[in-house]
Amino acid sequence: MRTLVCTEPGKFEYATGEKPQLREGQAIIKIKRIGICGTDLHAYEGTQPFFNYPRILGHELSGILVEFDAAPGFVEGEAVTFIPYFHCGNCVACRMGKTNCCTQLQVCGVHVDGGMVEFLSVPSSSLIHGMGLSFDELALVEPLAIGAHGVRRAAIMKGEYVLVIGAGPIGLGTMELARIAGGAVIALDINEQRLRFCREKLRIPHTINALSANVVEQLSEVTNGDMPSVVIDATGSLKAINNAFRYMSHGGRYVLIGLQKGDISFNHPEFHKREGTLMSSRNATKQDFEHVVNCIKRKEIRPTAYITHRVDFDDVKNEFENWLNPENGVIKAIVEVPYSSF
Numbered sequence: 001m002r003t004l005v006c007t008e009p010g011k012f013e014y015a016t017g018e019k020p021q022l023r024e025g026q027a028i029i030k031i032k033r034i035g036i037c038g039t040d041l042h043a044y045e046g047t048q049p050f051f052n053y054p055r056i057l058g059h060e061l062s063g064i065l066v067e068f069d070a071a072p073g074f075v076e077g078e079a080v081t082f083i084p085y086f087h088c089g090n091c092v093a094c095r096m097g098k099t100n101c102c103t104q105l106q107v108c109g110v111h112v113d114g115g116m117v118e119f120l121s122v123p124s125s126s127l128i129h130g131m132g133l134s135f136d137e138l139a140l141v142e143p144l145a146i147g148a149h150g151v152r153r154a155a156i157m158k159g160e161y162v163l164v165i166g167a168g169p170i171g172l173g174t175m176e177l178a179r180i181a182g183g184a185v186i187a188l189d190i191n192e193q194r195l196r197f198c199r200e201k202l203r204i205p206h207t208i209n210a211l212s213a214n215v216v217e218q219l220s221e222v223t224n225g226d227m228p229s230v231v232i233d234a235t236g237s238l239k240a241i242n243n244a245f246r247y248m249s250h251g252g253r254y255v256l257i258g259l260q261k262g263d264i265s266f267n268h269p270e271f272h273k274r275e276g277t278l279m280s281s282r283n284a285t286k287q288d289f290e291h292v293v294n295c296i297k298r299k300e301i302r303p304t305a306y307i308t309h310r311v312d313f314d315d316v317k318n319e320f321e322n323w324l325n326p327e328n329g330v331i332k333a334i335v336e337v338p339y340s341s342f
Contacts, residue, residue: 001017001118002015031058033061033138033334055114084142116313144301168235206222210240231253232281313337
């Protein structure tokens with residue numbers, strides 16, 4: 001079995017390993033597509049916190065279910081994706097149904113080896129039915145589910161203004177799920193190319209460059225003086241996170257999907273007088289994954305529109321570094337795993 005290992009920051013090596021053997025409560029997936037996300041890029045750069053090398057990356061995955069134990073309703077040979085956040089099932093978070101923030105969480109491709117392989121063993125409980133979607137679509141369910149979870153946390157009401165900060169893949173998905181939830185979406189980013197993508201591909205009616213001198217004034221104009229009642233950060237930028245407190249309406253909610261290693265800060269009186277609500281949003285749950293699959297199936301989202309780069313598994317080592325360069329216009333890169341022997 002071929003694998004691709006990130007042996008140290010800035011270095012990949014192809015290796016050969018044994019195909020995983022079926023174990024109790026596990027399923028084996030023949031990987032067909034691998035989506036490349038910010039976590040993978042940061043791990044390659046050496047900037048991903050709490051990351052150990054060597055590590056097999058990859059958690060945006062789809063493939064063929066070839067063997068399984070304890071997976072009622074699934075059949076061998078069906079196309080699947082899976083929830084890559086492996087939880088304990090016993091901690092306080094899991095007992096509340098918040099498996100996405102399990103105290104013992106093991107994220108595939110981060111804490112444990114991931115999907116840059118031909119075959120991957122995962123817990124059977126993590127499987128998600130393909131429902132007739134393509135391998136490309138299924139590989140992008142996970143990043144869309146991140147946005148779906150943040151939108152669900154925000155409890156968006158029909159017609160209210162939703163400001164999404166960051167037009168990367170997570171932000172784009174968040175915008176689409178916010179639109180589906182009934183929100184009037186505003187996109188904020190510093191990259192004009194990505195803002196153009198929001199207008200042309202996602203039909204986002206309002207886009208603002210965060211480098212503008214009058215962002216607050218533009219938001220006020222769009223929202224008829226109210227300001228957005230929902231603000232969602234999908235950047236992980238400390239500057240962006242701190243700035244966005246002043247973009248929130250009175251009575252508004254601020255959801256942090258993006259993660260920052262440092263301390264965030266804001267003016268307490270300004271936040272207090274708004275009676276603002278601040279929430280984090282970590283990963284996603286099965287409910288979010290199934291919601292995304294249904295949205296794609298109903299053609300409410302076209303995730304393949306995000307794919308700007310595509311490579312064969314054997315070319316990842318040579319191409320990966322190019323995806324770090326903003327000038328290459330990468331929104332989503334997809335890796336195809338063509339091997340067909342079982």
